[in-house]
Amino acid sequence: MALAYDLVKNRPIYSMESDRTVLEAARFMTERNIGALPVMKNGQLAGIFSERDIMTRVVGAGRAPGTTRLSEVMTPNPKAVDPNESVEDCMFLLREFGFRHLLITDGKELKGLLSLRDILLAYAAEKEGGAERMAV
16 A cells, blocks of 8 residues: 555645634535644644544533634644655554544645545555456
């Protein structure tokens, strides 16, 4: 299987500043059909905010999405991998820590966001390609 970055390198990198509200982030995520968002502070990666955070740290906690800042409910200092990390190692991290999203960074530069769905789709495509070759 490919490297982690290979699965996301042709995709735009979305992020949002930590002082923005949960409501703004939720709308942004909905418009782009994404489940998680890197959170930046002064141009540096500060955290990650996901659909799960909306449910557990905002709705479930009774917080107001229109006034709650991402910095208050994001996961700070998220785990990230190098662009050359193998997909297999990423799968291990996702399983080991219970994540569904994994940031890809090159030093301090955000390079992408890999999801469990990305890995599953790549795995399915790889299997389909193998099945097609066997049928010929």
